[in-house]
Amino acid sequence: MASVNDIRAQFLKYFADQGHEPVASSPLVPRNDPTLMFTNAGMVQFKDYFTGKSASPWPRAATAQKCVRAGGKHNDLDNVGYTARHHTFFEMLGNFSFGDYFKERAIELAWNLITREFALPKDKLLVTVYADDDEAFGLWRKIAGLPESKIIRIATSDNFWQMGDTGPCGPCSEIFYDHGDHIPGGPPGSPDEDGDRFIEIWNLVFMQFEQRAPGDRVPLPRPSIDTGMGLERVAAVLQGVHDNYDIDLFRTLIAAVEETVGRSHNAQTAASPRVIADHLRASSFLIADGVLPSNEGRGYVLRRIMRRAMRHAHLLGAQEPSIYKLVPTLVREMGQAYPELRRAEALISETMKLEEGRFIRTLSRGLSLLEDATGTLGDGAILDGETAFKLYDTYGFPLDLTQDALKSRGIGVDLAGFSDAMERQRAEARASWAGSGESATETVWLTLRDRLPATEFLGYDTETAEGVVQ
Ligand code: ATP
Ligand code: MG
Numbered sequence: 189m190a191s192v193n194d195i196r197a198q199f200l201k202y203f204a205d206q207g208h209e210p211v212a213s214s215p216l217v218p219r220n221d222p223t224l225m226f227t228n229a230g231m232v233q234f235k236d237y238f239t240g241k242s243a244s245p246w247p248r249a250a251t252a253q254k255c256v257r258a259g260g261k262h263n264d265l266d267n268v269g270y271t272a273r274h275h276t277f278f279e280m281l282g283n284f285s286f287g288d289y290f291k292e293r294a295i296e297l298a299w300n301l302i303t304r305e306f307a308l309p310k311d312k313l314l315v316t317v318y319a320d321d322d323e324a325f326g327l328w329r330k331i332a333g334l335p336e337s338k339i340i341r342i343a344t345s346d347n348f349w350q351m352g353d354t355g356p357c358g359p360c361s362e363i364f365y366d367h368g369d370h371i372p373g374g375p376p377g378s379p380d381e382d383g384d385r386f387i388e389i390w391n392l393v394f395m396q397f398e399q400r401a402p403g404d405r406v407p408l409p410r411p412s413i414d415t416g417m418g419l420e421r422v423a424a425v426l427q428g429v430h431d432n433y434d435i436d437l438f439r440t441l442i443a444a445v446e447e448t449v450g451r452s453h454n455a456q457t458a459a460s461p462r463v464i465a466d467h468l469r470a471s472s473f474l475i476a477d478g479v480l481p482s483n484e485g486r487g488y489v490l491r492r493i494m495r496r497a498m499r500h501a502h503l504l505g506a507q508e509p510s511i512y513k514l515v516p517t518l519v520r521e522m523g524q525a526y527p528e529l530r531r532a533e534a535l536i537s538e539t540m541k542l543e544e545g546r547f548i549r550t551l552s553r554g555l556s557l558l559e560d561a562t563g564t565l566g567d568g569a570i571l572d573g574e575t576a577f578k579l580y581d582t583y584g585f586p587l588d589l590t591q592d593a594l595k596s597r598g599i600g601v602d603l604a605g606f607s608d609a610m611e612r613q614r615a616e617a618r619a620s621w622a623g624s625g626e627s628a629t630e631t632v633w634l635t636l637r638d639r640l641p642a643t644e645f646l647g648y649d650t651e652t653a654e655g656v657v658q
């Protein structure tokens with residue numbers, strides 16, 4: 189059986205043999221791009237080549253790119269533990285043409301890889317094209333010989349990619365694998381397309397136009413190709429499993445979670461080992477790329493991911509810091525492909541241990557408070573904003589942790605009440621500041637700022653340029 193490591197290598201070799209430069213993954217913190225919180229697609233490191241801002245050193249490239257989708261426009265944090273196909277950290281395999289080959293060759297390369305090299309059965313595959321992209325429709329007919337019923341035209345932005353309000357853009361084509369009618373979910377474009385029966389494995393973007401201004405779109409003189417295939421998703425298909433969390437890599441990580449943190453014995457905690465395994469990867473890779481848990485920006489996203497994992501560890505019965513003990517297993521599994529993980533191993537373990545130690549005391553007290561506040565509430569109820577704010581402010585519960593903790597019971601959080609409570613606390617802080625006669629205002633301001641981490645929530649929506657979308 190091909191392992192995740194084998195499949196990554198096979199992908200890169202296939203494209204190298206077809207004249208693509210194998211390029212290393214770029215870091216999760218994008219270089220020279222303050223608009224983007226984390227690298228979330230393979231094309232991020234090549235953005236300047238696609239816009240023409242700088243010239244690509246090679247006409248074609250291929251990568252296995254580390255991606256995190258836990259903030260900004262692409263946020264899969266809430267999907268983890270609930271779908272078979274989403275992670276916060278995952279690897280995106282991609283081939284790129286910088287003004288070299290275009291649609292026909294891109295479709296041919298993709299089709300040959302999955303049906304010849306990977307030997308996927310053709311009758312399990314179906315594709316989507318953008319509604320008016322007759323060219324792509326015809327190419328799928330010609331190259332893959334797919335029947336018209338398996339080339340689905342989609343008119344939404346899911347199948348039209350744009351880098352931003354201006355810049356390169358173009359239609360997409362997504363390749364789906366049908367895991368079988370025993371799994372709920374409909375084909376792309378149907379009302380229940382979000383189910384996990386038809387899973388998108390590969391997204392081809394045909395960068396064909398340049399959006400110069402609203403309503404002003406011109407053809408690019410040298411169109412380009414950007415593709416993204418989820419390594420874990422294609423591994424699931426190749427390993428004959430439906431769920432990403434059943435691939436070799438995740439089985440190993442989940443076994444380590446069960447050994448070290450605890451085992452799930454009921455429906456309420458069934459997803460916990462997967463969530464911990466997922467969040468372990470995201471946290472470790474983020475720390476290896478220089479992010480540290482903090483109350484602002486990227487560091488706060490990391491902290492939210494780590495604390496969510498810790499809540500799940502608590503659900504599994506952990507009373508002591510334990511997630512940091514999983515780091516060696518992860519490094520053993522992924523350290524060869526990503527040597528930065530090995531280099532940062534000590535830092536990752538120490539950072540996690542410290543964060544777990546810091547949170548574990550308030551976590552269990554906060555969870556008791558949450559239990560007291562919601563014990564009698566039923567499905568559809570709302571937790572008051574005051575309590576959610578107290579959990580946040582006194583017990584260090586990120587808002588989304590509280591929401592996640594209540595989600596399985598169908599309980600929501602009064603967000604307006606939460607904001608009001610926060611605003612009131614700020615106003616009080618301001619008032620006592622003004623009345624304190626403090627002259628070193630700067631010190632006070634800095635202290636105040638440190639106490640109000642949630643102001644950073646505003647930052648998550650500032651992203652513009654994104655990689656392969658939908
Ligand atoms: P979906 O519709 O399933 O959420 P997407 O259309 O958002 O996927 P793209 O932005 O097209 O995904 O990313 C390219 C590829 O990366 C996808 O075809 C998929 O194989 C993979 N991928 C995307 N998001 C995730 C994720 N959260 N976890 C694992 N793989 C992912
Ligand atoms: Mg897609």
Ligand code: MG
Nearest residue numbers: 346388657658
């Ligand atoms: Mg999609």
Ligand code: MG
Nearest residue numbers: 262264657658
């Ligand atoms: Mg998505």
